[in-house]
Amino acid sequence: MKLVLRWFPYGDDSVKLDQIRQIPGVSGVATHLTKIPAGDVWTMDEINMVKNEINAHGLEMEVIESLNIHEDIKKGLPSRDMYIDNYIVSMKNLAEAGVKCICYNFMPVMDWYRSNLMQPLPDGSTTMAYNHDEAVKLTLEAITSSMIEGSNDFSLPGWEPERFGKMAEDIKFYQNVSHEEFFANIKYFLDAVIPVAEQLDINFAVHPDDPPFPLFNLPKVVNNKESIDTYLNLNASKRNGLTLCTGSLGAGITNDVVDIANAFASRGKVHFVHLRNVRHTSDTDFYESSHLSSCGDLDMFAIVKALHDNGFDGYIRPDHGRMIWGEVGRPGYGLYDRALGAAYINGLWEAVTKLG
Numbered sequence: 326m327k328l329v330l331r332w333f334p335y336g337d338d339s340v341k342l343d344q345i346r347q348i349p350g351v352s353g354v355a356t357h358l359t360k361i362p363a364g365d366v367w368t369m370d371e372i373n374m375v376k377n378e379i380n381a382h383g384l385e386m387e388v389i390e391s392l393n394i395h396e397d398i399k400k401g402l403p404s405r406d407m408y409i410d411n412y413i414v415s416m417k418n419l420a421e422a423g424v425k426c427i428c429y430n431f432m433p434v435m436d437w438y439r440s441n442l443m444q445p446l447p448d449g450s451t452t453m454a455y456n457h458d459e460a461v462k463l464t465l466e467a468i469t470s471s472m473i474e475g476s477n478d479f480s481l482p483g484w485e486p487e488r489f490g491k492m493a494e495d496i497k498f499y500q501n502v503s504h505e506e507f508f509a510n511i512k513y514f515l516d517a518v519i520p521v522a523e524q525l526d527i528n529f530a531v532h533p534d535d536p537p538f539p540l541f542n543l544p545k546v547v548n549n550k551e552s553i554d555t556y557l558n559l560n561a562s563k564r565n566g567l568t569l570c571t572g573s574l575g576a577g578i579t580n581d582v583v584d585i586a587n588a589f590a591s592r593g594k595v596h597f598v599h600l601r602n603v604r605h606t607s608d609t610d611f612y613e614s615s616h617l618s619s620c621g622d623l624d625m626f627a628i629v630k631a632l633h634d635n636g637f638d639g640y641i642r643p644d645h646g647r648m649i650w651g652e653v654g655r656p657g658y659g660l661y662d663r664a665l666g667a668a669y670i671n672g673l674w675e676a677v678t679k680l681g
């Protein structure tokens with residue numbers, strides 16, 4: 326297991342690489358060239374500029390989160406071939422720069438969503454929360470502006486302003502895309518990129534839908550054990566794997582995250598893990614609690630044990646943290662609570678390792 330932290334380049338992060346380096350056990354960062362729009366090639370020069378900065382601070386860049394997929398690929402448009410070609414060039418360049426794992430998602434139109442990015446908790450911290458009844462009542466405009474307003478002036482991954490203009494049109498497009506057609510588009514993409522991943526010795530790790538409920542009737546395809554199984558079976562290669570995001574999957578009240586960890590780690594399909602905890606306030610509503618098992622609904626020890634006992638040897642990062650100790654930063658991505666999460670993960674991993 327290698328522990329990493331997510332970090333945003335180009336000065337667009339309140340957390341410094343020197344601070345990340347001082348968290349015990351953290352070997353590197355998961356990062357993303359945020360200034361390159363989805364669909365464009367990540368050139369060697371751009372990759373090396375960010376990699377050199379990371380390496381200069383004693384950290385590795387072995388995980389990319391995320392190499393985003395152009396919407397035309399998700400839609401299955403004829404232009405997808407050009408974007409897939411570009412994607413493959415980016416993969417080759419990343420492999421040459423020493424990247425071992427690429428995280429991505431196949432969520433149409435919009436990435437993750439929370440109805441409140443700064444919900445106060447009784448201990449004085451703030452966290453991200455989701456209320457489904459509130460979310461389904463909102464217009465697209467209300468959703469995008471609430472995400473921008475709550476972002477503390479940091480870019481939010483998946484909410485790049487260049488996407489906003491086309492969102493309404495894209496949502497309309499998907500109303501006529503059947504589940505089968507959407508899965509065929511996924512398979513077309515996987516069958517093009519996974520053989521390249523095999524040649525390059527890099528792992529591909531799809532991130533689950535977050536939250537696992539549909540908004541605007543958009544297809545959700547990676548949100549429980551069955552759908553993950555279907556997705557991973559679209560291409561049998563071991564390189565076609567999962568980012569086990571415990572918070573995203575745990576937001577589905579019927580999901581047994583320990584069982585999901587066991588099921589896919591035992592098949593060698595878990596390449597990257599996002600560890601965080603959630604506390605449900607109803608069947609659909611939740612807030613992101615601190616990582617500790619007793620603070621949320623997930624048994625973090627059992628999840629880590631399931632990974633360990635199935636020989637997991639990929640990357641783990643503490644996922645979103647709360648905002649504590651007065652810190653101001655990108656929602657979910659402050660330093661303090663994620664550092665506490667990293668220390669907790671280190672403790673759990675040492676315990677399960679020594680238990681044998």
Ligand SMILES: [Mn+2]
Nearest residue numbers: 570573599644
């Ligand atoms: Mn995640």
